[in-house]
Amino acid sequence: MIQIEDLYKSLSGKKVLKGVNLNVSKGEILVLIGMSGYGKSVLLKHIARLFKPDRGRVLIDGKDIGPLNSRDISGIRSRIGFLFQGGALFESMSVFDNVAFPLKEKLGLKKDEIRERVLQELDNVGLSGAEDKYPTQISGGMQKRAALARVLVWQPEIILFDEPTTGLDPIIGHAILQLIEELHSRKKFTAVIVTHELQRVFKIAHRAAMLHEGVIRAIGTPDEILNSEDPVVKQFISGETEGPISYR
Amino acid sequence: MELIRNLGAITLQYVSGMGLMTVFLVKTLLCALTPPFKVLNFIKQIRFIGAQSVFLIAFIGAFTGGVLALQSYYNLNKLGSVAFTGPLVTLAIVKELGPVLAAIMVTARAGSAMTAEIGIMRITNQIDAIEMMGLNPLRYLVVPALFAAVISMPLLTSIFDFLGIFGGYIVAVKILGMEAGTYLGEIPNYLDMKDILEGLYKSISFGVIVSWVSCYKGYYTGASGFGAEGVSKATTQAVVLSSAMIVIWDYFMTALISL
Numbered sequence: 001m002i003q004i005e006d007l008y009k010s011l012s013g014k015k016v017l018k019g020v021n022l023n024v025s026k027g028e029i030l031v032l033i034g035m036s037g038y039g040k041s042v043l044l045k046h047i048a049r050l051f052k053p054d055r056g057r058v059l060i061d062g063k064d065i066g067p068l069n070s071r072d073i074s075g076i077r078s079r080i081g082f083l084f085q086g087g088a089l090f091e092s093m094s095v096f097d098n099v100a101f102p103l104k105e106k107l108g109l110k111k112d113e114i115r116e117r118v119l120q121e122l123d124n125v126g127l128s129g130a131e132d133k134y135p136t137q138i139s140g141g142m143q144k145r146a147a148l149a150r151v152l153v154w155q156p157e158i159i160l161f162d163e164p165t166t167g168l169d170p171i172i173g174h175a176i177l178q179l180i181e182e183l184h185s186r187k188k189f190t191a192v193i194v195t196h197e198l199q200r201v202f203k204i205a206h207r208a209a210m211l212h213e214g215v216i217r218a219i220g221t222p223d224e225i226l227n228s229e230d231p232v233v234k235q236f237i238s239g240e241t242e243g244p245i246s247y248r
Numbered sequence: 249m250e251l252i253r254n255l256g257a258i259t260l261q262y263v264s265g266m267g268l269m270t271v272f273l274v275k276t277l278l279c280a281l282t283p284p285f286k287v288l289n290f291i292k293q294i295r296f297i298g299a300q301s302v303f304l305i306a307f308i309g310a311f312t313g314g315v316l317a318l319q320s321y322y323n324l325n326k327l328g329s330v331a332f333t334g335p336l337v338t339l340a341i342v343k344e345l346g347p348v349l350a351a352i353m354v355t356a357r358a359g360s361a362m363t364a365e366i367g368i369m370r371i372t373n374q375i376d377a378i379e380m381m382g383l384n385p386l387r388y389l390v391v392p393a394l395f396a397a398v399i400s401m402p403l404l405t406s407i408f409d410f411l412g413i414f415g416g417y418i419v420a421v422k423i424l425g426m427e428a429g430t431y432l433g434e435i436p437n438y439l440d441m442k443d444i445l446e447g448l449y450k451s452i453s454f455g456v457i458v459s460w461v462s463c464y465k466g467y468y469t470g471a472s473g474f475g476a477e478g479v480s481k482a483t484t485q486a487v488v489l490s491s492a493m494i495v496i497w498d499y500f501m502t503a504l505i506s507l
Contacts, residue, residue, distance in 0.1 A: 050376050074382035082380045088373035102381040154381075 001026040001190050002047055007056035009042060016042050018214030029191045031201050034211035040194040044160045048082050049073055081151035081159040087143040089135040096131035099150045121149040141172035161193040177204055272464045279384060280391045289392035297358045298400030304357055305350055309408035312345055313337055313415030321424050334431040335438035337416035342447045346409040348498055351454035355490040359462035362393055363486040366466025367479040390463040401455030402448045446505050454494050461490040
C-alpha cells in the first residue's frame with residue numbers, strides 16, 4: 001500500500017534521509033524506531049506529502065504522490081490520517097468542534113449526522129462527556145484520544161502515528177496503545193507508528209523497522225528486531241550508552 | 249572574498265523571501281476568489297481587527313490631532329497665520345497621519361496577534377492538521393484576515409480622522425482660545441473630496457500590507473527559528489516589516505497620486 005523508494009531529504013543543510021526504502025502492506029501495523037532527530041517524523045511527513053522529497057519517490061497504491069497537484073493531493077490526504085505528536089487540536093475549538101471539523105468542512109455532512117458520528121467516535125476513544133471541554137481543559141492523554149477521534153472520524157485507510165504515547169504516564173500510554181490495537185482490529189487501517197516505546201508498541205505491531213543515519217538499518221517482525229545481532233539495533237534496544245551509536 | 253559571499257547570501261535570502269511573500273499573496277488572492285467563503289471566520293476577524301481596535305484608534309487619533317494643533321498654532325502664530333491651524337491639522341491627518349498611524353496601530357495590536365496565533369498553529373502542527381484533512385489553511389486563516397483588514401482599515405482611518413480633527417479643535421479652541429469659527433471655517437476651503445479619498449485608498453492598501461505581512465510571518469514561523477523563540481522572532485519581524493512597508497508604500501502612493 002505504501003512504497004518508499006530511495007528517498008532523500010535535507011533540512012537546513014543537514015542530510016536527514018539518505019536513501020530510505022520501505023514497503024508497508026495494506027492492513028499492516030509497522031513500527032518505526034530510531035534515535036531522536038534521525039528523521040522518523042520527517043519520513044512520516046513524506047508519506048503524508050507534507051514534505052516533498054529531494055530525490056526518490058513515495059507511492060500510495062502504486063501512485064507517486066510527489067508530482068501530484070494540490071487537488072490530487074487533497075484526494076490522497078483524505079485517505080490518510082495523521083496523529084501528530086502533540087495532538088494538534090485546534091485550541092480555540094471545543095473537543096466536539098475539533099472532531100466535527102473535518103466532517104463539516106470536508107464532507108459537508110448535515111448537523112444531525114455530524115453529531116451522531118462525533119459522539120460515536122468520542123465514545124470509541126473513551127471521551128464521552130468531554131465534548132464541550134476545550135483542549136487546554138483536558139489532560140495530555142485525553143488530548144491524544146481526542147486527536148485520535150478526529151483522525152478516525154473520517155475513516156482513513158492509512159493512519160500515521162507520531163509518537164502517540166510520548167509525554168503520557170505508563171498507564172495512559174498503555175491505554176492509548178490498547179485503543180489503537182482495538183480500533184485496528186475493527187477498522188483494519190494501515191498504520192505506521194513512530195515511537196520509542198519498544199516493548200509495549202512491539203506487542204501490537206506486525207513489523208518493525210529501524211531508521212538509522214538516514215537509511216532503514218533493520219526491518220523484520222518485532223521478535224526479529226528484539227533479537228537482532230546487528231550491534232546498532234542491539235544497542236538501541238538495550239539502551240546502552242556504549243556502542244556504535246554515539247549519542248553526543 | 250568572504251564578505252562578498254556573505255553579501256551574496258544575504259541578497260539571495262532577501263530576494264527569495266520577497267518571492268515567497270509574493271507567491272503567498274497570489275495564492276491567498278486566488279483562494280479568496282473561489283468558494284467556499286469562510287463567513288464566520290471573516291466576522292471573527294472583523295471583530296478582532298476592526299471593532300476591538302476602535303477605542304485605541306480613537307484615543308491615538310484625538311491626541312495626534314491635539315498635538316498637531318498645538319504645534320501648528322505656535323508655529324503659525326510666528327507667521328501670523330493661526331487661521332490656517334484648522335486646515336493644516338485636517339489635511340495632515342486626512343491625507344497622511346490618519347491612514348499611516350491607524351495602520352501602524354493596527355499592526356501593533358492586531359497584526360502582531362495574528363502572527364503569533366498563526367505561528368503557534370504552525371509550530372503545534374495545527375496548520376499541518378488542516379492540510380491533512382485535504383483543506384487549504386489559507387482559506388481558513390489568511391483570506392478572512394485579508395478581507396477583514398481591507399474593510400476595517402478605511403473605517404478605522406475615518407474614525408481616526410474624525411477624532412483627530414476633533415482633538416485638534418479641543419486643543420485649538422478650548423485650550424489655546426482660538427475662535428471655533430476660525431478653526432472650522434477655513435477647513436472646507438482647503439479640504440477636497442479628493443483628499444479624503446486619497447487617505448481612504450491608502451488605508452485600503454495598508455490593510456492588505458498589514459494582513460499579508462502578519463499572516464505570512466506567522467505561516468512561515470519555522471523559517472525564522474523554532475518553538476517559542478521562532479514565534480517571538482516572527483512577531484517582531486512582522487511588526488517591523490509591516491510598519492516599514494506602510495511608510496515606504498505611503499511615499500510611493502503619495503507620489504503617484506500627486507502626479
